[in-house]
Amino acid sequence: MNSVDPSDAARLDGTLDRANSDVVLIVDDVPDNLSVLHDALDESGYTVLIATSGEAALMRAMQALPDVILLDAMMPGMDGFEVARRLKAAPQTTHIPIIFMTGLTETEYLVAALESGGVDYVTKPIKPKEVLARMGVHLAGARERRQTRNALDAFGYATITVRAADGCLMWQTPLARDLLERYCGTQAPNTPPEVLGWLQACLQTMARGDEPAKLSLERGPKRLTFRLHQQIGDSDAGGDWLIVMREVSDTAVIEAMSLSFKLTAREAEVLYWVVKGKTNKDIGDILGSSPMTVKKHLERVFVKLGVETRTAAAGMAMSRIRQLHPQFEG
Structure with missing residues (x-):
């Protein structure tokens, strides 16, 4: 499996094997913590990325778009809470589940982790089996969302x-x-x-x-x-x-009305909006004409359709449209 440091970002782009492996970003400034998690995740079949600072985590997440992020709460400089807030504020990364890793068990810190965007947390010292179990729950949901999106996008x-x-x-x-x-x-x-x-x-x-x-x-x-x-x-x-x-x-609908009733393009547009229930003033606003001009167009439409009222014209037009375009929503 892959283990990648942020310095290898350029080489990594486009090479992540997402079809066969979920991608996990571990963010921690303590090498021993990284080593323990890296080995456990790598052996379990995950592609593992690492970052040792808040700034590197943001860059790495934006570049690789991991499936889940394991985030240390307390780091020098930018702490995990701020990293989470920034990730959730960015459209590209807001969907990524964040699991906090913290040695602070006081309620206020755990609440801060969840309020900043975390979906879960594990306490230190880290127990790899617990981390894997928590990740499995959140990755299942993330995987379902990704599959649904990809299927819709493909079609x-x-x-x-x-x-x-x-x-x-x-x-x-x-x-x-x-x-x-x-x-x-x-x-x-x-x-x-x-x-x-x-x-x-x-x-x-x-x-x-x-x-x-x-x-x-x-x-x-x-x-x-x-x-x-x-x-x-x-x-x-x-x-x-x-x-x-x-x-x-509905451009095709307007063209069909023009051909069916031998209307000019503008007359067909006026009839289309009559079918939609618009008044002469509304139609004038839509077409950039005065209500009087619309009225004259409509009078010519009445003559060509052999009707005397808006209701009759709309009914005849709707009947013909339904024959030619059954999906039309009047």
């Missing part, structure tokens, strides 16, 4: 993970990042307010035993839908939630 889904307790966007696929920037103007670790509000409403709905609704954000004929996929990790404080996003474009 081209845009997905994000949001921590319900504080609304932090913990993980996202590249496609999800682009969509959130385009539709919401936000970047990780910030979850868009409308998405966070929807998630909280979903959790309340499910607590009542009801099915959560989807969220849809419209941008012209395109819309971005959000669906709650599953809860991952611990359920404390609401847990972490995997959300699947899908962008749908």
Whole structure:
């Protein structure tokens, strides 16, 4: 198995065998502690990385993205609590489970370890079997999350993970990042307010035993839908939630209406928004026209469809759309 020091970072990049071995980063400034843990983990089949300071730990974690971190609480310079806070604040590393190693058993220190981002702790002197057992629990959850993410990513889904307790966007696929920037103007670790509000409403709905609704954000004929996929990790404080996003474009629907009813491109757009239930003022705002111009377009649409009311026009258009595009959401 691999044992790698931070000085070998350049050589290591891209060479970790994640398919056959979980990667563990041990952070401790005492060589004897590192030696005991290294040997036990290496013999158990883990790929072992080491760091001897808080600064080196941050660099190593960002470069290698280990599956779990064993973190000494008390180190000179930057202590383990600060290291954990920084790791949890960074979108790239916030998902990594941190197990604290501490000789301080007073309640205030153990609470500080958990509040700074640790999921568990072991007390010194270190007992390798106990460490392995604790790691196994947290790695199982991390492995499940990674497999789910990889599967969704492989099929081209845009997905994000949001921590319900504080609304932090913990993980996202590249496609999800682009969509959130385009539709919401936000970047990780910030979850868009409308998405966070929807998630909280979903959790309340499910607590009542009801099915959560989807969220849809419209941008012209395109819309971005959000669906709650599953809860991952611990359920404390609401847990972490995997959300699947899908962008749908109705441009083809507008083109189909134009061809079916022999409408101009602008007339087809006006009819599309009538089907969506928009008023002339709303449509004018969307298309950059005055309500009077929209009214004139709509009058020509009535003539071409042979109807006299908005309701009749919308009904005829919806019937034709459903024939050509059954997935259309009116």
